[in-house]
Amino acid sequence: MKKIILATGNKGKVRELNAMLKGYYKVISQSDMQVEEVPETGATFIENALIKARNASLQSKLPTLADDSGLQVEALNGAPGIYSARYAGEGATDKDNIEKLILNMDQHSNRKAHFCCAMVFVESANDINPIIIEKQWEGELLREPIGINGFGYDPIFYLRDHECSSAQLEPEIKNEISHRGQALSDLLKQLLSFE
Secondary structure (H helix, E strand, O other): OOEEEEOOOOHHHHHHHHHHHOOOOEEEEOOOOOOOOOOOOOOOHHHHHHHHHHHHHHHHOOOEEEEEEEEEEHHHOOOEHHHHHHOOOOOOOHHHHHHHHHHHOOOOOOOEEEEEEEEEEEOOOOOOOOEEEEEEEEEEEOOOOOOOOOOOOHHHEEEOOOOEEHHHOOHHHHHHHOHHHHHHHHHHHHHHHHO
């Protein structure tokens, strides 16, 4: 089975992507390969995913899968966006970020938000034809967290079709319908078509 590096230090992402890629690829986290992270200096999710993918591939000499994702809130002009993981500051916990977002949304009646995921696959660090997929997952923001599954902003991301928060979904269902699940599904189709 082909090995690929997953360019993230986020344990939640490693768990989700491992579950989705099972049977296709042997996924190795970049931390298991002692890959040193680089600053995410891109202005978009795609730019940041490419930075992470090329860095991990350069250090590991393996094909690499990277994603950059975050929450974009309509009433906040797309914030927190690419700063989702550090919305409440460097080293912020999921709880810190959620609390800050709830506070900043207090006066807003427009609760529309979406998760965005840019997923990138490179065969090598200097791959001139990376596979790039970008997907969105529409929802609304709750005023209080509900649910214990998932990570990040899942407890306040409400899905009208399912009448629950993302954190109340079973992991298998979330992996099918989420921004990351959709992006990975499309990416896998492209990867498998080359083999």
